[in-house]
Amino acid sequence: MLKVPEHQVAGHQAVEGHLGPLVDDSGRFYKPLQSGKRGFQEVEFYESLYSDARIPDHIRRYFPIFYGTQEVNASDGSGLHPHLVLQDLTSCYKSPSVIDIKIGSRTWYPQASNDYIQKCMQKDLETSSLLLGFRISGLKAFVSEDYGFWKPERKFLQNLPADDVKLVLKKFVSSNAPTNDGVQPDCLLASEVYGGSSGILAQLLELKAWFEVQTIFHFYSCSVLIVFEKESVLNRKSSGAAVKLVDFAHVIEGAGVIDHNFLGGLCSLIKFISDIVASPIEKCISIVNDTKSEKCLDGSLSSVKIMPLSLDSKED
Amino acid sequence: MLKVPEHQVAGHQAVEGHLGPLVDDSGRFYKPLQSGKRGFQEVEFYESLYSDARIPDHIRRYFPIFYGTQEVNASDGSGLHPHLVLQDLTSCYKSPSVIDIKIGSRTWYPQASNDYIQKCMQKDLETSSLLLGFRISGLKAFVSEDYGFWKPERKFLQNLPADDVKLVLKKFVSSNAPTNDGVQPDCLLASEVYGGSSGILAQLLELKAWFEVQTIFHFYSCSVLIVFEKESVLNRKSSGAAVKLVDFAHVIEGAGVIDHNFLGGLCSLIKFISDIVASPIEKCISIVNDTKSEKCLDGSLSSVKIMPLSLDSKED
Missing domain, CATH: 3.30.470.160 (Inositol polyphosphate kinase)
Structure with missing residues (x-):
């Protein structure tokens, strides 16, 4: 189901056995949760983006939609790994x-x-x-x-x-x-x-x-x-x-x-x-x-x- | 004629034999030219501020008036030293x-x-x-x-x-x-x-x-x-x-x-x-x-x- 994104231009890439993001056919982007504080900070950010009432709706639309986190098979073949599930911004x-x-x-x-x-x-x-x-x-x-x-x-x-x-x-x-x-x-x-x-x-x-x-x-x-x-x-x-x-x-x-x-x-x-x-x-x-x-x-x-x-x- | 500015709040001060800016009674501020590149850069800046037509007049008024450079007796008693002659911004x-x-x-x-x-x-x-x-x-x-x-x-x-x-x-x-x-x-x-x-x-x-x-x-x-x-x-x-x-x-x-x-x-x-x-x-x-x-x-x-x-x- 999951495949390497066709239009990724920066960041870690899921090629040649490396850990990188994946996409599915329904417009979702699976980004491997980074280890330690970084992964935690990114999840925390997305959660507060939706829960913090001080952020206006017209600003929220500048961020990818966040669907939560999910364990999926990592691109490096290391088995299940937690991923952020985000909107695939190029799927449309x-x-x-x-x-x-x-x-x-x-x-x-x-x-x-x-x-x-x-x-x-x-x-x-x-x-x-x-x-x-x-x-x-x-x-x-x-x-x-x-x-x-x-x-x-x-x-x-x-x-x-x-x-x-x-x-x-x-x-x-x-x-x-x-x-x-x-x-x-x-x-x-x-x-x-x-x-x-x-x-x-x-x-x-x-x-x-x-x-x-x-x-x-x-x-x-x-x-x-x-x-x-x-x-x-x-x-x-x-x-x-x-x-x-x-x-x-x-x-x-x-x-x-x-x-x-x-x-x-x-x-x-x-x-x-x-x-x-x-x-x-x-x-x-x-x-x-x-x-x-x-x-x-x-x-x-x-x-x-x-x-x-x-x-x-x-x-x- | 020249005296230590009463209302200077930052920068080098002309007290206790140090080199610092002086003022006169006509609303001018004498700032010792810094040695080497710095003094040169400051003079060059003031000169281009007045000569560069790209700078709008309403912006020029945010800068002290520049009257040129002049050798005056330095506050540290070391004799004549080149000074920038500027508008004393607090004189009014x-x-x-x-x-x-x-x-x-x-x-x-x-x-x-x-x-x-x-x-x-x-x-x-x-x-x-x-x-x-x-x-x-x-x-x-x-x-x-x-x-x-x-x-x-x-x-x-x-x-x-x-x-x-x-x-x-x-x-x-x-x-x-x-x-x-x-x-x-x-x-x-x-x-x-x-x-x-x-x-x-x-x-x-x-x-x-x-x-x-x-x-x-x-x-x-x-x-x-x-x-x-x-x-x-x-x-x-x-x-x-x-x-x-x-x-x-x-x-x-x-x-x-x-x-x-x-x-x-x-x-x-x-x-x-x-x-x-x-x-x-x-x-x-x-x-x-x-x-x-x-x-x-x-x-x-x-x-x-x-x-x-x-x-x-x-x-x-």
């Missing part, structure tokens, strides 16, 4: 484009063990986290039926400087092939996926407003997952663009203080995304101008024809 | 209440020397910075002619947990004596100083809006200074409440990324201040209720009588 998509962005310039908290702190500090310094306030942990973007998916190496994604992160975030919402270095990403899907009243930017801003006031949780080493369906956008259907928060093994109590570490990183990501939303048309036109041909405006660059898609035409 | 006040809040959970940046990073890390961990995203570096609050100023020890202020920081920020805008531990601070001046359309909170929110988009500077180890005139508020005149940013020896280039470290800390401070603004009336009423006497409403608690001061009656 045909060919989902997924990016996992770990938020916060600091992934450790003072209450953690010294070894853990040292490990995190080193990684935050070596990756984009310290400079950008976040790092891209993984990415899988649908390109076309022919091409399949673009899935860059995680090591490459984690260490990118600002300009390259922006380029990746543009390629993630472009119609042209991401690996052709000579061609600028056309950002053709930016206004539909990132922009609009229910797009990624609007969702991130809703989360930001909550993080400006909530003092219940501090989310260390937690990720923002962005998912959408590229083919739907190209067929002028809803992109299904969704933001979800994932990975709560290092969530601690807020103790009366906002999560300034997460909020700062989230605001940094928002600045990257909003810059892209603010400029796609200009970028596409500049591509057209580069070709020095008005013919482009009549179809040889499909990006320009599809450009005027309404920002607010989505249904969800 | 008779008995200013001043608080210096160092913003950011991290006061170091990766480009700094290892020794400096280690020193900062240790201090961020030992003080409120890591948990709160800021620490109170110093404070001097006018209480009354009789009492004079309340000036707690810096060591005490820097290490406070969330609840005590909130208490200090309440005492800073209260009419009753701050050292009487049995009595709750009455927050009598909160609506006038922190609240209102031109109060501290409104100014912090204006700064926050800029920090959400500016990628020019990263302000490490920089402080928000809050100043106001208590007597003016009690006499129903403008509080003169002002936010200023100070200390730019560790400002570095933003390089296309927002200052998520400063922004996160600023948002944390804003949450503390806005909680106080949202609750002063309630607090004062609860003090009245504690006395179980309606008489209080007729004058025995002056706080209640003065309470309905308009939030928007200030002129500046």
Whole structure:
């Protein structure tokens, strides 16, 4: 029944005899409970997410649905192991484009063990986290039926400087092939996926407003997952663009203080995304101008024809 | 001509033969140029603050006026030393209440020397910075002619947990004596100083809006200074409440990324201040209720009588 998730882009993976998450056919995601405090903290977080009346319903929808814990056969063949049973966030998509962005310039908290702190500090310094306030942990973007998916190496994604992160975030919402270095990403899907009243930017801003006031949780080493369906956008259907928060093994109590570490990183990501939303048309036109041909405006660059898609035409 | 500033609450002080800032009678503040890179960085920052057209005028007013550099006799008796000549931010006040809040959970940046990073890390961990995203570096609050100023020890202020920081920020805008531990601070001046359309909170929110988009500077180890005139508020005149940013020896280039470290800390401070603004009336009423006497409403608690001061009656 259970199988390795097809669209997982970050975290431990259930391949080659390793312990990792599994999915079933009914839209559930089985995440092995981490040993000791971490597993306990993640269960405790999900339980309080549903029981704590201070969390507004419109915020709860940014988290995967939690169905409890269950003992299932572990992916590493070690037999029964307790798993968190969660919503499989990609099960409703045909060919989902997924990016996992770990938020916060600091992934450790003072209450953690010294070894853990040292490990995190080193990684935050070596990756984009310290400079950008976040790092891209993984990415899988649908390109076309022919091409399949673009899935860059995680090591490459984690260490990118600002300009390259922006380029990746543009390629993630472009119609042209991401690996052709000579061609600028056309950002053709930016206004539909990132922009609009229910797009990624609007969702991130809703989360930001909550993080400006909530003092219940501090989310260390937690990720923002962005998912959408590229083919739907190209067929002028809803992109299904969704933001979800994932990975709560290092969530601690807020103790009366906002999560300034997460909020700062989230605001940094928002600045990257909003810059892209603010400029796609200009970028596409500049591509057209580069070709020095008005013919482009009549179809040889499909990006320009599809450009005027309404920002607010989505249904969800 | 030059003398030791009367209202300095943080930083090196020009006392007992030490090198520190001086002021003159014309409203200028002479800050000794720090040795090496730091002094250079601070001059460079002030120069770009005025020359960089990307900085809006309404943001420039949050910084002290910069008059250039000048060699003056140093406070430590070592003879001529180059000084930054700045606006003396307290010169327009008779008995200013001043608080210096160092913003950011991290006061170091990766480009700094290892020794400096280690020193900062240790201090961020030992003080409120890591948990709160800021620490109170110093404070001097006018209480009354009789009492004079309340000036707690810096060591005490820097290490406070969330609840005590909130208490200090309440005492800073209260009419009753701050050292009487049995009595709750009455927050009598909160609506006038922190609240209102031109109060501290409104100014912090204006700064926050800029920090959400500016990628020019990263302000490490920089402080928000809050100043106001208590007597003016009690006499129903403008509080003169002002936010200023100070200390730019560790400002570095933003390089296309927002200052998520400063922004996160600023948002944390804003949450503390806005909680106080949202609750002063309630607090004062609860003090009245504690006395179980309606008489209080007729004058025995002056706080209640003065309470309905308009939030928007200030002129500046």
